[in-house]
Amino acid sequence: MNTVIIKTQAEYDKLPKSFPEDTTVEIRALADVWIRVNSVPSNGCVVASGSSHVEAWGSSHVVAWGSSHVVAWGSSHVEAWGSSHVVAWGSSHVEAWGSSHVEASGSSHVVARGSSHVEASGSSHVEAWGQVSVHLQSDYATVVLFMFAVCFAVATGKIVKKSRTATIVKLKQPRGTDGWLTAQAIKPKKSLVLFKKVSKDFYTQEDNSHKTHWPIGGRVTHPAWNPKGGECGEGKFHACSRPYFCDEFRNDAGDRYIAVRINKSDLYAWPNAEYPHKVAFRKGTVLYECDRYGNKLLEAKPKEEGR
Numbered sequence: 001m002n003t004v005i006i007k008t009q010a011e012y013d014k015l016p017k018s019f020p021e022d023t024t025v026e027i028r029a030l031a032d033v034w035i036r037v038n039s040v041p042s043n044g045c046v047v048a049s050g051s052s053h054v055e056a057w058g059s060s061h062v063v064a065w066g067s068s069h070v071v072a073w074g075s076s077h078v079e080a081w082g083s084s085h086v087v088a089w090g091s092s093h094v095e096a097w098g099s100s101h102v103e104a105s106g107s108s109h110v111v112a113r114g115s116s117h118v119e120a121s122g123s124s125h126v127e128a129w130g131q132v133s134v135h136l137q138s139d140y141a142t143v144v145l146f147m148f149a150v151c152f153a154v155a156t157g158k159i160v161k162k163s164r165t166a167t168i169v170k171l172k173q174p175r176g177t178d179g180w181l182t183a184q185a186i187k188p189k190k191s192l193v194l195f196k197k198v199s200k201d202f203y204t205q206e207d208n209s210h211k212t213h214w215p216i217g218g219r220v221t222h223p224a225w226n227p228k229g230g231e232c233g234e235g236k237f238h239a240c241s242r243p244y245f246c247d248e249f250r251n252d253a254g255d256r257y258i259a260v261r262i263n264k265s266d267l268y269a270w271p272n273a274e275y276p277h278k279v280a281f282r283k284g285t286v287l288y289e290c291d292r293y294g295n296k297l298l299e300a301k302p303k304e305e306g307r
Helices: 009-013 176-183 243-248
Strands: 002-006 018-027 034-037 042-048 053-056 061-064 069-072 077-080 085-088 093-096 101-104 109-112 117-120 125-128 133-136 142-145 150-153 158-161 167-170 191-198 219-221 237-240 256-263 278-281 283-290
Touching: 009 034, 042 053, 053 061, 061 069, 069 077, 077 085, 085 093, 093 101, 101 109, 109 117, 117 125, 125 133, 133 142, 142 150, 191 243, 191 283, 237 243, 237 283
Parallel strands: 002 018, 018 042, 034 053, 042 061, 053 069, 061 077, 069 085, 077 093, 085 101, 093 109, 101 117, 109 125, 117 133, 125 142, 133 150, 142 158, 150 167
Antiparallel strands: 191 237, 191 256, 219 283, 237 278, 256 283
16 A cells, blocks of 8 residues: 655645545645545545644545544544544544544544543534543533443433442532633633634624624623523633634635633523533733644734734
């Protein structure tokens, strides 16, 4: 079997539609470079190795090795091995092996084996084998436990035991803002740093009447604060406990992550939230641009309006 090494998006985009014989396309991108896989050439297999970051779209098939990070969208299929990290959205399918970590959202399907770890939210379906641990975080998700698998049930989703040696641990979800912060591994205090994803020009809702500018150093206040109407929609700004959780809510070309300082008194956490990593807030100050793991980037200078 032949092997083709890919390090950039341009190199991947130049691949042929078909290889004459079985070929492994190995992605070895730098840690800060994302490779988007929309399709896989015929007779080809895409493998993400090292610390590569890959987005799998459509019906593409990707195998994740080492400490690679893959985000699966649409009906894509991902196999996760080693200590790789996979985020599954839409109706994607993930098979997790070794000590890999999977975050399952939407209606995605995960089969986890070995000592892998899965976080199940949305209406995802998880089958856990071996010594797998699952965190059930949605009332709509389904977890099926085999062998010695363990499910930590934060929400009231469906859990099915297929083995006497499987274990269900029912956790009492802490309530209110302090409960949300504790559940997100954030120490409750008067002032906190949370995260948003914005456009390349530091806007959200840029295509409608709720367009909001988030310049570095700027202070933004919601004009019609009413967070209790629901998790989505009007009446609040939204933030996430980690930048990469924002990927569920927008993923446009050129998007940026920003860190926002928010007073705890300006937060609102919904009870029995469908999106457990998201919180509402009334106002905050934009501190800096960061990468998807929260690391501060060099100071950004967003465009001024009208230029």
